[in-house]
Amino acid sequence: MTRPPHTDTSEQTSAASEEIAASSVELVRLGMHLHGLVSAFKV
Known part of the structure; x- marks a missing residue:
């Protein structure tokens, strides 16, 4: 599960x-x- 940091941040933002x-x-x-x-209560 190694990913570039920018991919993680974009996924977290979305x-x-x-x-x-x-x-x-x-x-x-x-x-x-x-x-x-x-x-309903007013009426």
Whole structure:
């Protein structure tokens, strides 16, 4: 498992960006869910 350092860093960066994208999607879903709950309680 010997690789050049630049390959590892690029893979780590892409993995980190994927995690950030996934977490942001979860935050959007959570925000929409909370907004729906607030709207339901207001009505």
